[in-house]
Amino acid sequence: MTTEIELPVPVLADRLALVERWAERHGVQAALRLAEAEDLADAVAAEIIPENTADTYTKSQRVWTRFCAATGLPELEGSRGALMAFVTWMLREGQQNGKGYAPTSASTHLAAAVVGLRERGVRVSGDDQAEARAALEGLAVKLLQNGERRGRGQAVGADLDGLRAIARVCPDTLAGDRDKALTLTGFHYASRSQDPAGLLTGDITLHPRGLVVAVLTGKTKHSVRNAKIRYADDPAICPVRAWTAYRARLAAEHGQQWAAPSAPAFVGIDRWGHVTGGMGPDSVTRAIKRISKRAGVPIAWTGHSLRIGLASVARRKGRDGIAIADQGGWARHSRSMLGYMQIDDGWDDNAAAGLT
Structure with a gap:
């Protein structure tokens, strides 16, 4: 039977079930301390993310949102099919100008979108993510075989x-x-x-x-x-x-x-x-x-x-x-x-x- 807990501070809905399980195992006070430790872990994780990485996550989340709006898929779903559709959409038409992304950019957006989904409590299978990445790599090869090179390529090195x-x-x-x-x-x-x-x-x-x-x-x-x-x-x-x-x-x-x-x-x-x-x-x-x-x-x-x-x-x-x-x-x-x-x-x- 689930223990009812009155929490002195707000707790994210997706963590409440976890806190209740801790309370059943360890008691209410221990569960509250564990919840505080989770909050600390979240704060530390946010602190150590480099600013440019955080910017990338934010941009990629906007790409994921645009994809969901364009395809009618729910934002909080990271299924195998959704990830595969995301990859295909990015290469075909994902940019705001209607052109496809370069494979390297699509790879970055895929990784960051998965991170964002997991942060919001969505379960994303590692196997599903790997399959989407393999599909991206295969489609990138097809682009090269068709003579299509996207992206700026590597910058020239100073000499x-x-x-x-x-x-x-x-x-x-x-x-x-x-x-x-x-x-x-x-x-x-x-x-x-x-x-x-x-x-x-x-x-x-x-x-x-x-x-x-x-x-x-x-x-x-x-x-x-x-x-x-x-x-x-x-x-x-x-x-x-x-x-x-x-x-x-x-x-x-x-x-x-x-x-x-x-x-x-x-x-x-x-x-x-x-x-x-x-x-x-x-x-x-x-x-x-x-x-x-x-x-x-x-x-x-x-x-x-x-x-x-x-x-x-x-x-x-x-x-x-x-x-x-x-x-x-x-x-x-x-x-x-x-x-x-x-x-x-x-x-x-x-x-x-x-x-x-």
């Missing part, structure tokens, strides 16, 4: 020629010094756009051999790290010299408050040379694109180009994979890192080369 070109054309202004420091340091610790945007002055410290960058905005335990950046042999593209020159000029032209440990490491600068505050991830992405175009880089870089570039250039230079992973904040033997270790034309690092 040493591009870094030299950028260093040459950065103007002799505070914004030019900022651009040079942003690009050169970002390459050497394989930055994502949110990394320099999240750095404070106190997170970057001088060392006799270079800089130590405390990257605290990573999504995993591997990406939160202290990256060491050595002085470069070529002063023109030395990240340490670029950083110190930029910081000295910022304090000299706009005051010592920008040298405080709590000040943003990289600041926005308007067209009149006024400091507008710290840069955000989107402004970093726009800056990297603008900086690379100004330097005449053949394909404009994106906010991820510096990260890809560190992995691919370091590999070509013969650096150890584990050392690359530690510097860039990847798990050792990470699949994404191995994907970034790209070879541009497939001739220099060809498995079949020289075998016959």
Whole structure:
């Protein structure tokens, strides 16, 4: 017989049945303590989800809602058929403009939609999710066989020629010094756009051999790290010299408050040379694109180009994979890192080369 419990605080309806079962097993007071522990677990889980991951979940939930509205299926149902229909709909017409999503985007939306359904108490079978994912992969192969490639593809990686070109054309202004420091340091610790945007002055410290960058905005335990950046042999593209020159000029032209440990490491600068505050991830992405175009880089870089570039250039230079992973904040033997270790034309690092 179910125990009736008067709860001193509101409890989610889908948890009430669980609390009642705990009360039958352990008593009312123990059940209430377990309910409080569940609330704490929810709060911790919400706290540790990176902001960009939470944004992805929110966007994917909107895609799921649009799918349910378009097909007349209930939102709170994650059956095998519903997930398969979701995958098919996304590839066929899922975007708001009526076009199909790229398979990579559809995969992200599928995973996030399942997370959202489970958070709302909907039971989603792991086997059903796996079958939907297998269907997505099979349909993606069909698209390729039909000559249809969707999505932007992997961003172009930064390279040493591009870094030299950028260093040459950065103007002799505070914004030019900022651009040079942003690009050169970002390459050497394989930055994502949110990394320099999240750095404070106190997170970057001088060392006799270079800089130590405390990257605290990573999504995993591997990406939160202290990256060491050595002085470069070529002063023109030395990240340490670029950083110190930029910081000295910022304090000299706009005051010592920008040298405080709590000040943003990289600041926005308007067209009149006024400091507008710290840069955000989107402004970093726009800056990297603008900086690379100004330097005449053949394909404009994106906010991820510096990260890809560190992995691919370091590999070509013969650096150890584990050392690359530690510097860039990847798990050792990470699949994404191995994907970034790209070879541009497939001739220099060809498995079949020289075998016959």
